[in-house]
Amino acid sequence: MINKQAITKEEIHPVLKNRWSPRAFSGEAIENAKLVRLFEAAQWSPSASNEQPWSFILGSKGDETYQKIYDTLVEFNQLWAKTAPVLILCCGRTTSVKNAGKTNPTFMYDLGQAVAHLSFQASDDGLFVHQMAGFNAVSAAELFSLTADFVAVTVVAVGYIGDPEVLHPNLKKMEYNPRERRDLSETVFSGSFGETNTLFVNSPK
16 A cells, blocks of 8 residues: 655644545445444534534445446546445535524634544544546536535545555546655744744744
């Protein structure tokens, strides 16, 4: 298995340090108990006013749901996503249940947190997650008859790590590339936007 552990300046949780987004998955099926835990973790994510504006459509390889989700993916993602045993369509409710159908301005933020919780649990269970924006959200909404207050936001592939050599040649290089992030001095500000917080000025590389 490729070791793509994050090279961090400070020690962080090993689940986060070892998490990355592969494109090569093995054909091994995911145990039902682990699948249930993914959604249990997502369910306990925080959300504004406890609106819980997330819903998930779960497809397992070989079933109709999986195929419909797969069909919405852009060609680039179809090249590799077919190796994943599970595809999940992540949907967000745009309106508030508690405020008489008014727009919920944080629905996408809250859905993102839920998927982050799902990803953390997956990593803890030895699974890998790859999130995708490259899909046709309008087609997904039609295929799954989403109600007017829901939108399809992202697709998530889940599975055990696989052999990068099974990938299309154009994708292999990305699988082996090291993980990188910009310096925190370019991310954490104080005073004004773009003004680096003193904690991160001249921070060790």
